[in-house]
Amino acid sequence: MARFLARSALDEVLARLARSYHLHWPGKLRGKTGYIPWQAGQESMLDHNPDATVKELFLPRTEVLMEFDDGQEKTSRPLAVFGVRPCDARAVHLLDRVFVEQPPVDGPYQERRQGALFIGMACPQPQMTCFCSTVGGGPFDTVGLDVLLTPVDEGWVAEAASTAGEEYLEQEAWPEATKEQQAQARAEKDQARAVAEEVELEGLAKKLEASFEAPVWERLHEKCLGCAVCTYYCPTCHCFDVTDTDKARLRTWDSCMFPLFTLHTSGHNPRLSGKERMRQRVMHKFCYFPLRLEDHACVGCGRCIELCPVNLDIRQVLAELGGCL
Amino acid sequence: MVQEQLRKEAARLLREGEVDVFIGYARGSLPAQSTVVFARSSEDAQELVFDPTCHPNLAVYLPRFKKERVGVVVKACDARALVELIRERQVDPDKVLAIGVECPGVIDRDRWEEGMSLDDGEWKEALAVACEHCRLPAVDLFHCWLGEKKVAVEEADAQVSSSPIDEDSEERYRWFSAEMEKCIRCYACRQACPACYCPECFTDRSHPDWVSPVHEPPEAMLFHLVRTLHLAGRCTDCGACARACPQNINLLALHRRMEAEAVRRFGYLSGQDPDAPSLLGSFSKDDSDDFIK
């Protein structure tokens, strides 16, 4: 049953959520936007897909894995994210595959992920950089979501996308959405389906597997500057580094675009130049991941396209690879 | 028109074998965004464009080419960076053919708003901070120059309005902390910078790990302060770092502070003459001792 969440009831709903969850939603973060802890009276930014991804909540930039003195036992509420876009939710679903759905299970990640509630915001107006439909998602995709909200006049039509979502809606008991509201939500959905599918990914993983030594990589990486904008802004990139300090063992984000990422103790570096590093990034997302876990490690959010200083557009890279391999 | 002349000359250079590769700008996949093209044939040269969306500094790619002869399109700021690369023996001037272009200034995509037109002056609302002043190198190192040989704005007033230069130290630290808080350590600034050509940056050292990968402002401060000092007297104020930064950190404030101090204290301006001594590789016995006990 579709429910209706009135815009006027939003503040109350969020306050209730915040009582049982550590609630996050889109807001201003470090001079840009990201998912921030919800506080009463904050300005709503629900019509915006944040610059920083939801990944940060589950896989922080830096986290203490282990402290060398006795840590205090922590009890905390599970996380909830209100207004997460389908692309970001799908990304967390992909991270689950890596960190919890196959052994060894990643403890700190699992701890954050357990019982987390995702209330998603459908995306009726995809940006120029969006290509979620190409990689198997969509602006109304519910993978990884518990509830999907679709903006209509005066509020949102809410639909459960999981049992947890059903329970939540049950418990909230918002009024049933009217026929008109449901029709409006459906119309939004039908219209947004038209996100162009520019790139053909069918069979690309197999092709890529055979193309490790292909000369095309030489040309493709040429303009890449070798910074980590694409990886750090990617909702699915999850590589990390572990460092010991005198106080703790820390996990920090790492990027395959850095030479240090693969540097051996001996001084040998198997990925010596930008070519090998960029190839790794593309291969991981569109070859290794699909071959092992049957899904692309890309959700088409377009952040890497928007932010790349030299406009190295992953869609063009894929098109070129698909065309020439 | 500059763009037509550019395509023609680049095509000629490639056809006649004067260069092996020509580095220029091409139309990007987003509005107000160009991309980089490495043309290897006269047909590739037809992709070349030049307009205010051409903001990356192409000199950054030059040290990668050790054997090939390279043609490159340079704005005044890129030319200043080229001067520094020649001075520091990273680029062999005999192997680089620089085509200078008259540049009206470039767009900072963070200031850009959808629908701004490139044809009239509207885009100037989104003019990059670095373009607020500009200058040409003092020496002629161009293979040829397209358009009028002038720059958009000439006076070198090395100040950035948004940095709290007149505030007290506490306020200045607050400003600095807030800027550093934004840094995600993606190193886009370093990678986009022509002067940051070290094969191994101090941040990439793991033995000892000079800068920890921990996401904490002091680590970002350490990186940016050391980078600023490494660039003192070498930064040519092209602003490529600030435009590459996905977090809009006011990096130019730091670099311009160093530039201003170099001018004030040592009468030194970078990017002018490849034969001039470098700022920190030279000294005068009369340099001031005013900060030393």
Place this chain on the structure above:
Amino acid sequence: MKAPAVKTEWEPKIVAFLCHWCSYAGADLAGISRLQYPANVRVIRVPCTGAVNPFYILKALTQGADGVLVSGCHPGDCHYLAGNYVARRRFALLANLLDFVGIEKGRLQFSWVSAAEGQKFSDVMREVTETVQALGPNQRLVQKARRA
């Protein structure tokens, strides 16, 4: 058994990079001459002020030093002829940059102390310690875990 009394009053930690040929010898002379100066200074001997990378200074501050002093030969007296001239340019810029980003002026100090200036060495140490003492614990630039 009673635990020894712990001194709780804050004392500044100061890192001093001293040139082997002049200021370090100046420190020696101060010691031999039995001149008194505060014991807050941790000396690191370097071959020349020209060998002091600004990074060392910044690293000391982020690791919790309350103040840093760099001291070397007077201009013209460098054992390596021009090391201190090169250092002077570099430190002028460093001092200016740190001032710009709001690091208190007294945190970073420079001096020329020759091997014959035992008295000046002890005076400089006292002056530096007093300035840093007045500024209080270093809170800026310092890693959170290391803040006083």
